[in-house]
Amino acid sequence: MAEHFxxxxxxxxxxxxxxxxxxxxxxxxxxxxxLRECLPEFNGVPLNFITEKCLDGLExxxxxxxxxxxxxxxxxxxxxxxxxxxxxxxSQVGVIINIEVQQNFHPGYDIIKRGIYYGCSLIAMExxxxxxxxxxDNLKKVYSIWICxxxxxxxxxxxxxxxxxxLCPTDVTHGVHRIGAPYDLLEVxxxxxxxxxxxxxxxxxxxxRTLFSQxxxxxxxxxxxxxxxxxxxxxxxxxxxxxxxxxxxxxLKIGEEKGRVEGREEGxxxxxxxxxxxxxxxxxxxxxxxxxxQATLGLNANQVRELIREVQSNVQxxxxxxx
Numbered sequence: 001m002a003e004h005f006x007x008x009x010x011x012x013x014x015x016x017x018x019x020x021x022x023x024x025x026x027x028x029x030x031x032x033x034x035l036r037e038c039l040p041e042f043n044g045v046p047l048n049f050i051t052e053k054c055l056d057g058l059e060x061x062x063x064x065x066x067x068x069x070x071x072x073x074x075x076x077x078x079x080x081x082x083x084x085x086x087x088x089x090x091s092q093v094g095v096i097i098n099i100e101v102q103q104n105f106h107p108g109y110d111i112i113k114r115g116i117y118y119g120c121s122l123i124a125m126e127x128x129x130x131x132x133x134x135x136x137d138n139l140k141k142v143y144s145i146w147i148c149x150x151x152x153x154x155x156x157x158x159x160x161x162x163x164x165x166x167l168c169p170t171d172v173t174h175g176v177h178r179i180g181a182p183y184d185l186l187e188v189x190x191x192x193x194x195x196x197x198x199x200x201x202x203x204x205x206x207x208x209r210t211l212f213s214q215x216x217x218x219x220x221x222x223x224x225x226x227x228x229x230x231x232x233x234x235x236x237x238x239x240x241x242x243x244x245x246x247x248x249x250x251x252l253k254i255g256e257e258k259g260r261v262e263g264r265e266e267g268x269x270x271x272x273x274x275x276x277x278x279x280x281x282x283x284x285x286x287x288x289x290x291x292x293x294q295a296t297l298g299l300n301a302n303q304v305r306e307l308i309r310e311v312q313s314n315v316q317x318x319x320x321x322x323x
Contacts, residue, residue, distance in 0.1 A: 026237070027237055031081065034204055042086060050086070053086070054084045054085070075117070080096065080098050100118070112188055115146055123186060143188075146190050150194060155190075157192065159205070160190040160192065162188045191204065218241075218242070280307045
């Protein structure tokens with residue numbers, strides 16, 4: 001089940017670079033492949049079972065979260081999903097998955113430590129949301145998955161995991177270990193991609209390299225995603241995918257570190273305004289109604305009407321200029 005928050009205006013005037021990425025992960029098939037290939041709880045489970053039974057609330061796209069939801073933690077996560085486990089569909093929350101996309105592999109601190117911080121914050125947030133009072137036995141495992149783009153060649157197209165393990169001398173425990181691994185509640189995963197290097201045959205690596213490729217055209221990406229992974233796009237998701245490609249093609253960086261270099265962020269926001277107008281123009285040309293545009297872009301009615309007014313005003317101005 002997806003986690004719901006009020007702040008889900010994907011294309012608002014406060015659009016950040018990370019919001020472009022979030023759109024791609026409203027696609028159940030993309031998330032399902034990641035879960036099946038990366039999380040042991042989902043290994044071998046049919047993709048249609050994962051999408052229909054374990055990610056039943058994901059289509060709402062309201063799980064895109066911001067720093068207001070994290071109180072004193074002061075963090076702004078890209079994506080947080082509450083999923084049911086295939087072996088325990090009765091529980092609303094079986095596992096919590098945080099997904100981050102990181103372009104800068106050396107941002108001035110160790111990404112692994114940031115992943116641990118995010119994971120610990122999510123575990124702390126389970127109290128009074130996933131379990132109550134002192135019922136710590138109901139803690140759910142947290143995965144913090146970091147999709148790192150353009151990593152150095154020595155780590156290219158690999159998946160590196162960091163978890164918790166039992167360490168105790170056998171002469172003390174006499175070879176007796178805890179059954180059920182109750183300590184296995186946090187794992188940080190680095191999915192390291194490099195579009196220029198062809199090694200790495202794992203399914204999730206290949207899928208994500210295709211999705212984030214700088215070399216492939218939009219049409220080539222969609223063809224490969226459909227043929228290899230049965231990933232197709234509805235009209236709504238097609239517009240979101242087009243928006244991502246538009247931003248990428250205009251060299252607006254994705255996954256930029258939040259809160260750094262205000263001038264760059266302001267420049268992105270100015271570019272995003274023009275991009276929204278272009279997207280709305282394309283939607284109107286396709287005959288989409290105001291209601292459909294509102295649902296697709298996550299904007300309210302007033303925002304859509306204002307964009308349409310500006311688009312129509314620009315068209316009229318251009319027509320007058322040609323007279």
